[in-house]
Amino acid sequence: MxxxxxxxxxxxxxxxxxxxxxxxxxxxxxxxxxxxxxxxxxxxxxxxxxxxxxxxxxxxxxxxxxxxxxxxxxxxxxxxxxxxxxxxxxxxxxxxxxxxxxxxxxxxxxRLSDMMGVVRKLLSPLRRFGLHPHRVELAMALVIRFTPVLALKGQALVAAWRARSPKRPGWKIVIPFAVLALDDAERVAEALRARGGVSR
Structure with a gap:
């Protein structure tokens, strides 16, 4: 990240x-x-x-x-x-x-921590309805952090395709891109579990 x-x-x-x-x-x-x-x-x-x-x-x-x-x-x-x-x-x-x-x-x-602090304050009143602000905060932080990472990996896939074929990649890189995204998600999930998960 x-x-x-x-x-x-x-x-x-x-x-x-x-x-x-x-x-x-x-x-x-x-x-x-x-x-x-x-x-x-x-x-x-x-x-x-x-x-x-x-x-x-x-x-x-x-x-x-x-x-x-x-x-x-x-x-x-x-x-x-x-x-x-x-x-x-x-x-x-x-x-x-x-x-x-x-x-x-x-x-x-x-800073991302400052933006998440604002989100935490805005969502705090919703605790009484069962919403856990820290979970929303974590989800938003992961989306913001991983969006540019996935974009770079997509560009790398396109570059690798062009190095091996004169044809345009098109939809054929969708599956390997999805596999990369799922692999990253699994690694993050393992890291969260190793640190105790998302506690209440």
């Missing part, structure tokens, strides 16, 4: 996690409430400026994490062009990039 927090320290690293998550929620609501193309272009430029403020290294790292969105943006915009709604496709594409970019910015500047 790897850390998603950026090693480049910024002023935002010292801000409370609850404040950043609340600001992210407000920004996301605004993004979906506004439907003007010009505003969304301004939001996208503003998001890029936020990445550029801490310096070139932080900007490069942040943009590299957003690069994986390009197939989805191309697909969405292309489909809207086909159906004759290019403006709508551009709006959705910019909205997606801005929303994910802002969420990634919060992740880069917030």
């Amino acid at each position: 790897i850390s998603l927090t950026s090693p480049v320290k910024t002023a935002a690293h010292n801000w409370p996690a609850a404040l950043k998550l609340a600001a992210l929620c407000v920004a996301t609501v605004v993004l979906f409430a506004v439907g003007h193309l010009g505003w969304h272009l301004a939001f996208l430029v503003g998001m890029c400026v936020l990445y550029a403020l801490p310096g070139r290294v932080f900007l490069r790292s942040g943009m590299a994490r957003l690069w994986g969105l390009w197939p989805f943006v191309v697909l969405i915009v292309g489909w809207h062009v086909v159906i004759g709604d290019a403006a709508g496709g551009a709006l959705i594409g910019m909205r997606m990039l801005t929303a994910v970019g802002l969420a990634n910015l919060v992740t880069l500047t917030t």
Whole structure:
């Protein structure tokens, strides 16, 4: 597992996690409430400026994490062009990039333990209904930690396929990818059991 927090320290690293998550929620609501193309272009430029403020290294790292969105943006915009709604496709594409970019910015500047602390506080009132916040907290932490790991393993599978065959991998790497994911899950489960499991 790897850390998603950026090693480049910024002023935002010292801000409370609850404040950043609340600001992210407000920004996301605004993004979906506004439907003007010009505003969304301004939001996208503003998001890029936020990445550029801490310096070139932080900007490069942040943009590299957003690069994986390009197939989805191309697909969405292309489909809207086909159906004759290019403006709508551009709006959705910019909205997606801005929303994910802002969420990634919060992740880069917030420790996972701090974010899980906010989740724990929000879920604490639900204890009386039988919900165990620490289990939800653990599940969220595992998803956040393992998503980039699985993405890297998927890229490694594609690279291995291309090194052995001129054909495109397509659906044929789905099964080995699923086996890798299940193997990782089994290893994590064994590690949790070795440490006492998820206690009540």
